[in-house]
Amino acid sequence: MEFKKVCIVTRYSSMLARDIANIVADLIIDKGSDVYTIAPLSLNSSHVLSNEDMLKEEKMDLVIAIGGDGTALRAVRWIDGLAPVFSIRIKGSRGVLADINTDTIHEAIDMIYANKFYVDERMRIHAISNEESQPALNEIMISKASTLVTPTYNIELDDYSIKEKMDGLIISTPIGSSGYSYSLGGPIMHEQLNALIITPIASINRFPILIVPELDIKIKVNEESMIFADGQYNLKVDSNEIIRIKRHPRNAKFLRIRKRGLTHLAKLGY
Template sequence: MENKIKVSKSSSQKKIINKINRVKIIRKEYLEEDKLIHFYDYMKLNKIEETEDTEKADLIISFGGDGTLLIAAKEALKKDIPVMAVNMGTLGYLADISSKDVIQMMEKYKKNQYIVDERTFLKVKYNEKEYYALNDLVISKGGIASQIINVEVYANGTFVNKYRADGIIIATPTGSTAYSLSAGGSIVHPNLRALSITPLSAQSLTARPIIIDGNEVLSFKVFSRDNDTHLNIDGRINFRIKLEDEISAVMSSKKVRIIRRGKSDYYGILREKLRWGESSVK
């Protein structure tokens, strides 16, 4: 839980203040330090320390794009504290706070004047180990020269479908606007506890994306002629799949809380960031 103290204004009115003593900062690669001078000046003036230990932090701040936010979100699994995502990338779909507004957002956070966007993780079990994905897991062939693969999908042990394709994407609602969307998958509202299955270049014309109950445990059987298939988790963790490997996925109870700069309008964000609904003909 975030570190909060209460300051009494009167017997009938109380104001909540979020203490910020230490922050965990995650930066994108090759970020010029001079772009953060004003922020570090603010930290020094307010006696806020930077810590590498997430357990000691009151807040996580990511400077970068949505990829940097994925790293920050995994850090939030170690301690239930919010992530303030500052956009220093290009799209900034989830990281929507501009660098010029970060100090103002810090002040709003301290005064408890902020919007929280909660996003649920996908829990992936690969053999005996568990991993968490904010966006998706992808089962795919190894490369351009690799053979097409067969992926059987089961939900709570019940056969769903067999995909003969370059691979499949299992996406959370958050991930539905990422790789899955570019592969033809549906946009899924983040408040839904649902998962989408999107095939990659399926051989059959009838293989279409499907949205399923996120409470169902998905399991997979993967076959290929050249034994060159891969499991990728959030674009960062990669395994070469063996025939005997066990893979499963289900929506987790774990969430990351992302601080937003204004009123949370999901459809407005889709229109602004993804140009959703715009005509392709001018």
């Protein structure tokens, strides 16, 4: 696999991430690759793209995310499964998406350019409402737009209909199972499973957490609501507007230089 075009994405407003990015850029340029960044980030001899949409137009071979899980999630969203993401965790960051920390950057870059890696694909989902799609790697959260009422959620699962009053709903992927869903009592799932976790938020009748196969889920809320994708992007939805949650047609791709175990448990300190 050749890496002619490599884009570097860093944590916002982090001088440490920027300093690490300059080191990575020099290493990559020495390997003969062109380095790209997205404005306002500019690195040593990098080609600066005006916005993230140009990543797809330029047909990147690799995206390197330097920061924490939030940075990696942005990179995954921007490249949209068209190239793998290699995530480097900086000091002070936690998460499950990074492959290495900053202590092993030189070794990692050498391994990548020696083709000593594998591409690890992970399921994504997306929420579709009024012909607008919000993709997510970790989870989709639907919550009430107003604090004055408790909405009624109508959920259709494989021709089975559920009606419940609650503040919100989280639909999580296995890789996102240690995030918001876990904080509400959800289980930890192995990353390689093709399943979804449906976690209620403040259910009036203590609606249970469900683990279901990856299937199309249809949701309708009787009040105005908000859709949040990976906690970073949101979309307002009118009352009784149908929200469909389904598997995204393109998986997220991660470049890995070592096999991963139960990284969720490591993140949680076990």
